[in-house]
Every structure is written in C-alpha cells, then in structure tokens.
Amino acid sequence: MASSTDVTLFHFPFSYYSRRVLMALYERQIPFIDKKINIFLGTQNEDWYLTMNPKGEVPVLKHGDVVVYNSTDMIEYLDDHIPTAITLLPPRDTQARKDVKEFCEFLNTITIDVITYGIWTNPERSTDGLSFILRNVATPKETVHRLSSLAVKLRQNAERNDSFKDYFISKSQHWETFVSQIKDKNVVAGCLDGLEAVFERAEELLAKSRTDALSQSSDIWLFEGRLTIADIYLTILIDRLVPLGVSRRYFNVNKNPNVLRFWKQVRERPSFRKLGRQTRMYGVRIIAPKVLRRAAPVLMGMAMVGVAVGLFIAWRRT
Numbered sequence: 376m377a378s379s380t381d382v383t384l385f386h387f388p389f390s391y392y393s394r395r396v397l398m399a400l401y402e403r404q405i406p407f408i409d410k411k412i413n414i415f416l417g418t419q420n421e422d423w424y425l426t427m428n429p430k431g432e433v434p435v436l437k438h439g440d441v442v443v444y445n446s447t448d449m450i451e452y453l454d455d456h457i458p459t460a461i462t463l464l465p466p467r468d469t470q471a472r473k474d475v476k477e478f479c480e481f482l483n484t485i486t487i488d489v490i491t492y493g494i495w496t497n498p499e500r501s502t503d504g505l506s507f508i509l510r511n512v513a514t515p516k517e518t519v520h521r522l523s524s525l526a527v528k529l530r531q532n533a534e535r536n537d538s539f540k541d542y543f544i545s546k547s548q549h550w551e552t553f554v555s556q557i558k559d560k561n562v563v564a565g566c567l568d569g570l571e572a573v574f575e576r577a578e579e580l581l582a583k584s585r586t587d588a589l590s591q592s593s594d595i596w597l598f599e600g601r602l603t604i605a606d607i608y609l610t611i612l613i614d615r616l617v618p619l620g621v622s623r624r625y626f627n628v629n630k631n632p633n634v635l636r637f638w639k640q641v642r643e644r645p646s647f648r649k650l651g652r653q654t655r656m657y658g659v660r661i662i663a664p665k666v667l668r669r670a671a672p673v674l675m676g677m678a679m680v681g682v683a684v685g686l687f688i689a690w691r692r693t
C-alpha cells in the first residue's frame with residue numbers, strides 16, 4: 376500500500392482547482408511532491424501528461440499507482456486514504472456530509488473560467504481594478520490572442536497526433552466557444568449575477584454558525600462549527616474574485632457581513648498564507664521577465680540620463 380509520502384500533486388499555482396487541493400494539503404499538513412505544470416505553456420497537452428490525465432487538466436493527484444483527476448475527488452480521497460488528526464469531510468452516511476457536498480456541488484456550478492477571463496480580458500468590467508499580477512502576466516490582447524491561437528494549434532495537433540486526436544478536437548472546440556463567451560458582455564454579466572445566490576447562501580450558513588452551539592471558538596464556518604472542504608471552496612472563490620476586483624459587489628460591511636468576517640478570518644489561516652507565498656514566488660518567476668522586458672526601455676533611458684549627468688559633472692570639474 377502506498378504511504379502518505381507517495382503523494383504527488385501536479386498543479387498550476389494560479390489555477391482555481393489546483394488551489395483548492397493545495398489548501399487542503401496545507402491544512403491537513405500532508406507532505407507531497409510538488410510538480411508544477413505551466414498551463415500557459417501548454418504542458419497539460421503533452422503526451423506524457425495526457426497519458427496520465429486524458430482530460431489534460433490540472434490538478435492531478437497521484438498516490439502510489441492511483442491517479443485522481445477531480446479536485447473534489449482528490450480531497451475526498453486524501454481524507455479516506457491519508458489519515459491525520461484533521462478531516463475535511465464529515466463522516467460518511469451523515470446528513471452533515473450530504474450538506475457539505477451539496478454546497479460544494481453548488482459552487483462547482485460556477486463558471487469561474489468565464490468570470491476570470493471575461494474580466495481579465497475586459498478590465499473595465501472590474502469594479503476595483505485588476506491585481507498587479509493579473510495586469511502584468513499578460514495584456515488582454517495577448518490573452519485573447521493566446522486563447523484563439525491555442526484553438527488553432529490544438530486542431531493542428533489533432534491532425535498530427537493520432538493517439539489523442541479526439542482530445543485535441545474537443546479541446547480546440549472548447550477554446551473556440553470559450554473565446555466567444557468571454558467576449559460576450561451578457562454571458563460574463565450573467566455569470567457574475569449568478570454569484571449573488573452563492574454569497575446569499577454562504578451568508579445564511581455563516582450567520583447560523585455564529586449562533587450555533589456547535590461553534591466552539593469565535594471563528595465562523597459554513598458547517599459543523601469547524602473548517603470543512605466547503606470553507607476551502609468558498610475561500611478559493613473569494614481569493615479569485617479579489618484580484619479580479621469584483622469581490623466588494625458580493626460582500627462588504629453592509630452586504631453579507633458574515634462573509635466579510637469569514638474572509639478576514641481565513642486570510643490569517645497558516646494554510647492560506649502558505650498558499651499566498653507559493654503563488655507570489657511562482658508569480659514572480661513567471662512575470663519578472665515580462666515586467667523587466669516591458670520596463671527595459673524606461674530603465675535604459677534612466678541609465679543613459681545617469682551616464683550623461685555623470686559625464687556633465689565630470690566635465691564641469693575639469
């Protein structure tokens with residue numbers, strides 16, 4: 376039987392679904408081998424990766440010979456197979472487990488990729504402005520161009536690669552539809568409107584948790600008076616909406632105040648802080664060369680002015 380040290384997570388640190396599993400691993404303090412898959416470079420479409428995950432998506436969890444593809448299944452699998460003092464799901468066959476999973480399924484209906492790219496490629500849709508990383512990792516034009524050429528490239532791959540032909544055709548169609556969705560203001564607005572119900576439900580559950588006898592500390596949680604997978608899902612959702620500059624529409628001091636309280640509380644959690652550090656480190660590695668390249672003319676100009684001033688001072692002294 377595989378031991379807990381045989382856990383490997385293939386992931387992309389910015390990916391929504393990867394972040395859920397990363398936070399779960401950090402929360403439960405499960406050691407794992409960290410394999411980063413840069414989905415911007417298309418590593419998920421390489422043969423070795425498709426052999427492991429025919430869906431060509433991150434994250435993927437490997438435990439010995441077992442491969443798990445879906446973030447919810449991964450967290451459930453870890454609970455069942457890697458015992459630690461903390462579990463993220465209530466025991467099987469309980470109403471609590473049913474409730475937690477129902478909330479997670481509700482959150483899984485959110486089309487987070489359309490929201491993310493819809494705002495990223497149309498920053499005017501962001502009420503509070505995009506974060507530094509989002510502004511610098513790629514321009515809106517570059518992103519739309521990358522997605523459109525990706526669709527073309529995947530179609531070419533389908534002609535060249537017989538083993539994964541069907542995969543490449545369906546992925547190419549997926550990105551074509553996706554580009555038209557993110558360009559459509561009504562589609563993006565519809566997805567953003569849909570989030571209202573999620574936050575209303577979260578507020579209801581968190582408000583209940585405050586008055587519930589189950590709650591042992593001043594912390595508030597969605598279910599059971601303790602952190603569960605549902606809280607991780609809500610945390611990662613908010614963590615996505617904040618850099619997109621749209622979170623204040625859903626919670627603030629006047630609207631859904633318990634969600635605001637929850638967000639302040641989870642931001643301080645060691646597992647979440649660790650996640651933030653990992654992302655920043657990876658973000659710097661990815662965007663530093665881009666930022667430097669963009670800033671190169673300015674830096675060069677400043678250096679030339681510096682040299683000119685130096686020469687002028689030296690000339691005046693002679």
Ligand SMILES: N[C@@H](CCC(=O)N[C@@H](CS)C(=O)NCC(=O)O)C(=O)O
Nearest residue numbers: 390391392414432433434444445446
């Ligand atoms: N249902 C999957 C969804 C995974 C998913 O959509 N991953 C995205 C990144 S967040 C991905 O790998 N996209 C790259 C691609 O499709 O090429 C899960 O819960 O893990």
